[in-house]
Structures are given as structure tokens and as C-alpha cells.
Amino acid sequence: MDAKTGSISGGCPFHGSVQTRSLFGRTNRDWWPDSLNLEILTQGGKSPDPMGEDFDYCEAFNALDYNALKADLTALMTDSQDWWPADYGHYGPFFIRMAWHAAGTYRTGDGRGGAGSGQQRFAPLNSWPDNGNLDKARRLLWPIKKKYGQHISWADLFILTGNVAIESMGGPVFGFGGGRKDVYEPETVYWGTEEQWVNEGVPTRINPKEGKALDNPLAAIQMGLIYVNPEGPGGDPHDWEGMARDMRETFARMAMNDEETVALTAGGHAFGKAHGAAPAPTFRKAPESEALELMGFGWLTDPEEIEKGHITTSGIEGAWSNTPTQWGGNYFRLLFKYDYELVKSPAGAWQWQPINQEYEDMAPDARDPSKRVPTMMTTADMALKRDPEYRKISERFRDDQAALDDAFARAWFKLCHRDMGPKVRYLGPEVPAEDLIWQDPVPAGTTPSQADVDAFKAKVLQSGLTVSELVKAAWASASTYRNSDHRGGANGARVRLEPQRGWKVNDPEELDKVLSTLDGLRGSLSMADAIVLAGAAAVEKAAADGGYPVKVEVTTGRGDASQDQTDVDSFAPLEPFADGFRNYLRTKADVKTEDMLIDRANLMGLSVPEMTVLVGGLRALGAVSGNSGKGVLTARPGVLSNDFFVNLLDMGTHWSVVEDSGEEEYVGRDRKSGAEKWRATRADLIFGSNSQLRAVAEVYAEDGNREKFVKDFAKAFAKVMDADRFDLTYAKYHK
Template identity: 30%
Template sequence: MSAFRSVSRTVARTPLRSIKQSQAVAVRAFASRSQHGYQKQIPSKNAVNPGVLGALAAGALAGWYFYSSPSDQQATGDSWRKVDFNKVYKDIAGLLEDEDYDDGSYGPVFVRLAWHASGTFDTKTKTGGSNGATIRFHPEANHGANAGLDVARKRLEPLKKKYPNISYGDLYTLAGVVAVQELGGPTVRWRPGRSDDKSDQDCTPDGRLPDAAQGADHVRDIFYRMGFNDQEIAALVGAHALGRCHSSRSGFEGPWNASPTTFTNYFYTELLEDKWVPKKWNGPFQYVDKQSGQFMMLPADIAFKTDSQFRKHVEKYAADQDAFFADFSKAFAKLLELGVKFPADAPVYEFKTLE
């Protein structure tokens, strides 16, 4: 890991966009993982159990957002059977790169959309989750934690028109899978069968997503409600290797590391090996790395370093990226299926990356 780590240190003061390609090459050389056949499907009896991901920039500011699709585009029942999901995967992958957006990729915000569409599930009331795609309706789209996700929904909307039989729930969660895989992460098993709600009556109440300003107790309260344990929570927060916070959305500002468009175990290595100090600014309390001041951690992130039960998993994933990939893949697949009752014959896909 030391050689890989040196790459990160070397580029720490280099503009993020200029290092994206070299970082991606280094990551691909470092990370060894198996690739699965592009059209491989697994019988539903082997499907992932229904059942995450730490707050990818939990928001404080939000705008009103609402999709009103024609009734003939509402995916319900068996309409998913008419969709070629291999083609949808390729089309989503084609939407990822855009040099005019953030660090050149919509991948991180697609992951955040998939997570926020799914992470509202409550094991006690059996409400929330990605089925119904209520995140596209006011008031859920207007929840503080969902600020900025209209960007991702708008980016994906042309594919909903191109594939009218795909549900928004399937589209949003599949976009998260595509982003993880195409940005260098592990293969994530995924299956279709979510339907669309036609009104906002099933929108979840605000407060079901993590507050990035809180600590370990709050993190556990949120994720235990969904049915996750400490190991799964620690694996999911590793997705903070991707993307950045925006002061115009969450109030927080900055990327977590030098390669925000490449899926790595950098969140853990940076969290443990950097010295994090309070940022001196007029925004909400957050941390920056003392060495360069370019990278940030949220208060909820630091909890994974200071809490002994979380930390043992962080140390494992910092030392072994393959172990992180394996555990993240399982936990993320579980997240995307929270609260969904799939048809008995729904296939499970393992998509091969395009590269």
C-alpha cells in the first residue's frame, strides 16, 4: 500500500482535474478484482437479501423539484420485463463523463442519488426505500439531505424517455451501480422490479437520512433503523472516496481526497493517516487536512476514526482494498433493495464494466 499511498501524496497539491487520469491508472494497477460477464444473470433464488452508505454530503439547502411523467411512462407491474438492462447500463455509463461538471464526472452524484432514494427505509414501519421512487416528488425532493440531487435526476431523465418501461426506482439504483463499477469499484449485484408511485402520498418524513454534523450515536441510529450493523456501516461510508461537498447544497465544502472520481479505499487511508484540523471559515464546522488544506472530513466521518468499534473496520479496509470492495459490494446491494418486494423470477445482474 505504501507505493500506492505515495502517488496520493505526490499529487496532493496538484489540481484535481489534472490528476484524474494518472490516479485512475494507479488505482487500476493497484486493485485486483474479478470481472463478470456483461450479460451474466443469476437465478433469483441466489438474489441478494432485501434489506447503504454513509451520507454522501448530507444537505442543508434544497430546491423544489418534481417530476410529472405522462401516465404511459409510469412503470408498474411487469413492465421491467420489456427493458434491456444491458443497454440501459451502457447508456448510463455514457452519461458519466462531463468536463463541465464538478471534477468531470456525474458518477459521484449518481451514487448519492441511489443511496438517498434507498436509505429512507424503516425496518419497523416497512416504509421508505427505493420502491416507488418517491425521492422525485415534493416534499421528499425538498428535504435538506437531498439538495442538489435534481442535477442527477435531470441527467437521467432522457433515459427514462428512451426506456419508458423502466421505473424511476430501477433507473436511479442502477445508475448508482454503474457509477461504482465504471469509476473503478467492485461489481455490485442488482435486480429490477421496482415500480413507480404516481403521487407524493408515500413520501417519507424528513430526518431519515444521516446528518453529517453528528457523531457515532446518530450514525448508528440512522443505519440501525435500516437494518445495518457496524461493519456494514463502516463499509458503506467508504463511498466517500467519491465526490465532494458543495457549500451551495450541504453547506460543507471540498473533496475527501485527491481522486474524487475514482473508487478506492482512500477514505480510510486518508482518515487514519492524515491529521485533521477544524477548518477556519464562515461555514459549518468541518475538518481539513493539516498538510495541504485541500481535503475535508465531516464530523460524522471523524466518528469512524474515534469510535473504537467503527475504527477496527476502518483499519481493516485501509490495509486491504480487496476486503473493502467485497464488503462494500454486499452492503450497497443490500441498501438498494431495502423495502423492495421483487417478483420471484426477477433476474440478478452482474454487469461487466465497459473498459
């Protein structure tokens, strides 16, 4: 296979260059300005999904003939096609690489990437240098996708095919969970700021000598790579320390520790070969920029070159082991048995070749099994031998095949499922019974009676806790949810556990007071339910005090997670650097504060109106971090009113930058008297400055829409509180 191969440092998740950058970096239109633009057809919220709103993929997947599909995939592994022949007569390694690169874009920083929606089909991923020739792997699967249709998404098919490939070559598999629903357009993801791809001389994103760290939330070392450059940092094969550093950092940023990194690298490279049979300039461009008649193909398309096996992908040429279609321990055996010398592939890439390799240790030729050729290692592979910590793990795996089997199976499962969220979202007959800590397990809860709920809410409102305190605690618990990897949220009440209870944005001392009080009042309710219900009760009181009573429809039946069920390190990336909803910003960043608000709203699955009404409502309720009062544009904080929008858009107020705030704080003064009226931030003023957001803000500021504002806020607030209730929404699929 051609797969190219960590702790997350603190600080701004958007920190990178000195100058302020775009939240999304370069877009597909930047890379391919002449590509067909379909955005005009999706304006106004029109969906590009041909399946329609009523299509239930989970239900369709449960009706799949799973065993028949696996049998067809197994048969495909050795059904070599003339238009793209299988190396060694087996497509298994090719499909493992396809699955790996579908899942391997996942990063912990924002939970984006991964295999969850089949994004490998679309730009820019379909044209990344690291995904070279995977267009052929997807076309090989088309007859099977065509046969099973709506019952298997491309997203699920990519991963299941990788599993079947491993099994077909005798490798260990931990399990498979289906349920990934396809999307039909590229997702907007920040992949970096570079204007060139990795093979165009782009410098590495991390270089301690230059004081340059890997830009969060990115996990790859260079544009167009899944992880690292296998030739070495910046293509330098002699920098093995930098190679180990880059591997450790990039793998950690996609949730892998040292043991998992070694197991995945060795396990993946036990199969197949890298491709660097000819200089890359002899081949065509990537699929997204190729001629119409190639029908979405790119890179190598010449039949004569394909027939000869003159294939170049990574530029490195050769197999890692002498048994490239059979699972076993030969990867580590060869790595430690031989000394290696640096050579160049036919395509001109640096790689390492065994010195005086014995004939029986050579690999078969990919197209002619009667021939034997030397094996090879990349600089990334050599790091497993040279780095002291990696070497200890590698030697243990070399000497204990069962340990490698288990470690690889588990790490592969994690790689392919890390972005799926709670285990309840997994479907199919091969879902493992074991609960894994990275799945953020939460014990099942018990649904309380309505009488118990009503009694608790009444006690909360008589407890002395303020509306602001109750709303802030509920928001701190629920707003951690990310729809990118479905982590966080109120279920489990992890806001009372480390590390969340100590996050500065949550006002820890105030939060402890609220949680302690709720714990004493909740009776048989779970803490997770108590926190959410208390917030709902506070919103209902605030709405009634404003003259527009409303019911906040939140669910109950949540469970409480324990500290032992919480991986502290893995939750650290969920800590907000900025939360515009609570007007919180740790320090000035390289991305505009309002951009980070939009990014957070996107991760929470909110629309523009939902984001707008929530910001305005939370400000009116005084629910700002640190109780700073910034953005609380009302004379009656704690009352749910549209005062934020009314006063923000009031032409009697003149706004100016507060000196020494770095354009992060503003003062609003009366135009006539000059008296100070309000303090606000960029996250506030953007609703009056940006034309689209102002259009929505004006709706909520209108006199006739006061009740609408309250109802919309209550609905959006409930949506945030219930965003992670997969235990309810998926229950019907597990009967």
C-alpha cells in the same frame, strides 16, 4: 458526494412526545399550503397512474434492452452539461448520491421509505435539505428515461444509475434487481413532528442527557435528513461520542450493522465531494416552493454561479480523497495518515481539514484539474476514527482492500434492495445467485393435491381445536405482511420460529398448542400451508354454522423456513405494538389506537371496506388477543355473523368509558335496565363514531347484507392469507 450519514430499542413504535400526535405528522399541505392540490381528482379511488390498470411493468422491464441502457448510462457519466457541469468531468459521484438518497429513506420500523416507488420525485423528499440539487441529477437522466420509456421506471433507474456510476469509477458492485414500479403521487409517510427543517436550528431527535430517544419508526436524526447531521449532533462538531451514537442508531434503523455502516460511509465518501462553496442564503428555495418558470428546479439556478462552481448543498466543502472519481483505499489512508483540525467551509459549516497535508494527497479542483485543494472529513467521518468499534473495522478495511470491496458491494446492494422484499421479486440479468438472510429466504414448497387438502381440513375440524384458535393462528402467521417492504406473511411459517412464536399478541401458549396439533395432522403438507388451510377451514365452518356457507379461496404450495434462515433481530420490528384486528394494545401510546389500526391496515394493503369487514368478522369469531372478549359483540362467538355491526350500532346500548382505562376500554349497558351487555375498545367504537367508517359498518349491519358480509369477509381473509405469495405471482417473469 454529499450523502449524510444503530439497534432498535423496544417499546412503542409510535412513542415520542408526551402529547398525542398525528399519525402522519406534518403533511405536504402543511409545508407548502399554496401548492397545487390534485386530491380532488383522485377522490373515489380514481387512480393518478397514467399507465392504467392493465400495464404490467415487470413484463415491460423484461423486454428492456438492458445492455444498451447501461451503455447509455455509462456514456452519460462523462457527458458534462453546460447547465450543470460535472465535478471532475464525471457525474458518477452525483448519481451515487442520488441513488443513496432514494434508497436511504428506508426504515425497519414500518418498512416505509426506500427507493421502491421513485418517491424522490415528489414532495416532501424532492425538497428536503439533504436532497439539495438532486433535482438536477434527475433532469440529467430525463433524456435516457424518455428514450427507454415504460421499460424502465424512475425507481429502477435511480438505483441502476448508481450502480453504473460505481462501476464506471472502478468500484465493486454485487448486483442489481429491477422491478420497482413507479407511483404518480406522494405516499403518505410519517416523517416527524417538527415544524422546521434541519438547517433552521431544529434540535436533534435524540439526546440521552435529556432523556429523549429517537422516535420510532423514524430513522433520521432531524427533519429533512436521510441519516445524521454530518457536522455533529445538532451541529456540534466536538461531540464525537454523540456522533457515533447517532450513526449507530440511525443506520441500525435502516437495517445496517456497524460493519455495513463503516463500509457504506467509507465507500460512498471514496467518491466525489461535498458542496459548500458559498453561504446558503445566497441561493433560492427548494423546488416545491419555487417560482413556476423554474419548471421544478430549486436551490441553485443562476447560470453564472453554476459555471463558477459556487454550489452549496450540505454546506461542507471539499473531497474526502485525492482520487474522487476512482475507487480505492485513499479514504482510509488519508483518514489515518493525518491529524485533522476543525475549520469552517465558505458556507459556514464545520468540517475537518488535514494538518500540513502533502501536495500529492490533495484533491484536484472540481473544475480545474491543474489546481490542488485540501481534502476534508466531516464529523461523521471522524467518528470512524474515534469510536473504538468503528475504528477496529476501519483499520481492518484500511489494511485489506479486498475486504472493503466485498463489504461495500454487499452493503450497497442491501441499501438499494432492502425494501424490495423476497428475492423472487428481483428481475434482470444481474440478480445475484446468492441468497442473503436479509431477503428472508423461504425454500420452495410443493403444491398438495386437492384430496390431501380436503382430508387435512376434515381432520382439523375434528381435532378439538376451536374456530377462534384456528383463525387466530392463521391470522398471527399471515398478518405480519407489510406491503411497504414486502416482508412478513404466512409463507415460511415463521410464526412457529423465534421471535414470532413468543410475541404476546400471538398468545404463545395457545399458539403452541395449535401448531403442535396441526403438525401432527398435516402429513405431507408444509406447516405454512397447514396453518392457512386450518384457518380457512375454521372460517368455512363458522360461515356454514351461521347459515351462509362460503368457500375461502386460499392458495397452497408454501415452503417452510428454518430458524437458520430467519434473522431474529430483523424480525423484531414486525412485532405489533397494537393490532386493532385482534383488539390488542400493549400499553397506551402517544398515537390514538384507532390511528394505529388504520396504519396497520394500510401496511397490509387493505381498503376501508376490507378493514371494516375483517374487524367485524374476527370479532364475531372470537379471534381477539388474550381471549379477553373485548369487542366480541355477539351471543354466539365462533359463528361468522354480522352481529358485531348490528350490536355496535344498536341504539338500545349506551357506551361509557371504563374508569382507569385511559379511554381505552368502554362498557356498553342496556339503556333501560343499566345492565352491562358488552366490553369494547377504541378500535371497536370507532366504527360507530367515525362517520365514514359508520357508513361502511351500516352496510354490513343491514339485514339484507348478511350473506354479503360473509362473502366479503371470506374474500378479505383470503387476501391477507395470500398477500405474500410472490413465488406464484412472479413465477411467469422468471421463465
